[in-house]
Amino acid sequence: MRRINEIFYSLQGEGYHTGIPAVFVRFSGCNLRCPFCDTQHEEGTLMSDEDIAMEVAKYSTQVVILTGGEPGLWIDEKLVDALHHERKYVCIETNGTCRLPENIDWVTCSPKEGAKINLDRIDEVKVVYVGQDVSAYLDLSASHYFLQPCSCANTEEVIAYILQHPEWRLSLQTHKLLQIP
Numbered sequence: 390m391r392r393i394n395e396i397f398y399s400l401q402g403e404g405y406h407t408g409i410p411a412v413f414v415r416f417s418g419c420n421l422r423c424p425f426c427d428t429q430h431e432e433g434t435l436m437s438d439e440d441i442a443m444e445v446a447k448y449s450t451q452v453v454i455l456t457g458g459e460p461g462l463w464i465d466e467k468l469v470d471a472l473h474h475e476r477k478y479v480c481i482e483t484n485g486t487c488r489l490p491e492n493i494d495w496v497t498c499s500p501k502e503g504a505k506i507n508l509d510r511i512d513e514v515k516v517v518y519v520g521q522d523v524s525a526y527l528d529l530s531a532s533h534y535f536l537q538p539c540s541c542a543n544t545e546e547v548i549a550y551i552l553q554h555p556e557w558r559l560s561l562q563t564h565k566l567l568q569i570p
């Protein structure tokens with residue numbers, strides 16, 4: 390059984406897949422306490438992999454996004470297999486501190502200051518930019534590098550940084566701008 394905070398259907402608001410309809414599976418609990426974290430995730434109900442797959446299967450989109458909390462603490466190949474069995478494309482939003490099952494289809498790593506990255510594969514790096522030194526994150530091997538304003542509040546600062554450092558792209562939390570989940 391896995392502790393699930395919520396399962397909901399919306400558009401991916403952030404990063405490379407922005408705008409794509411997706412089912413979000415939010416796990417309860419995290420190993421970090423980021424001061425800027427925008428998510429309440431501690432509450433949750435226990436669900437089996439079959440329950441999770443059945444809930445996700447109600448939505449016709451192919452894309453599932455595992456998030457939290459920190460989903461890397463709680464998932465394994467068996468859960469990803471159950472979602473693959475429903476023909477889903479399985480993405481994860483992770484802080485990168487936990488080893489992940491190899492059968493995940495897309496890894497979004499959002500590294501946090503002082504937390505060691507423990508991943509073999511990253512598709513996109515997405516850093517919440519609050520003025521910190523982000524240059525070392527470009528050494529992570531990935532296909533895309535995004536900087537994201539913190540709660541849409543410092544977008545001008547992020548744009549100014551990216552114009553000076555064009556290896557980065559802008560990721561906006563478009564769901565917050567649109568006021569959708």
Ligand SMILES: C[S@@+](CC[C@H](N)C(=O)[O-])C[C@H]1O[C@@H](n2cnc3c(N)ncnc32)[C@H](O)[C@@H]1O
Pocket residue numbers: 419425426427428456457458459460482483484485498499515516517537538539540541562
């Ligand atoms: C709530 S976290 C859950 C997944 C995982 N624990 C992580 O941090 O990647 C989902 C995404 O939201 C980002 N995030 C959290 N708080 C934010 C904020 N106030 N503004 C912008 N992005 C934020 C995280 O960096 C991460 O990319």
Ligand SMILES: Nc1nc2[nH]cc(C(=O)O)c2c(=O)[nH]1
Pocket residue numbers: 399400401402403428456457482564569570
């Ligand atoms: N629409 C929408 N897109 C998201 N992308 C990542 C999210 C997350 O909280 O992990 C998130 C979220 O909470 N809502």
Ligand code: SF4
Pocket residue numbers: 419420421422423426427428457458459484501
């Ligand atoms: S790692 Fe993710 S869920 Fe955990 S506190 Fe930081 S932003 Fe929030």
Ligand SMILES: [Mg+2]
Pocket residue numbers: 427428
């Ligand atoms: Mg969110």
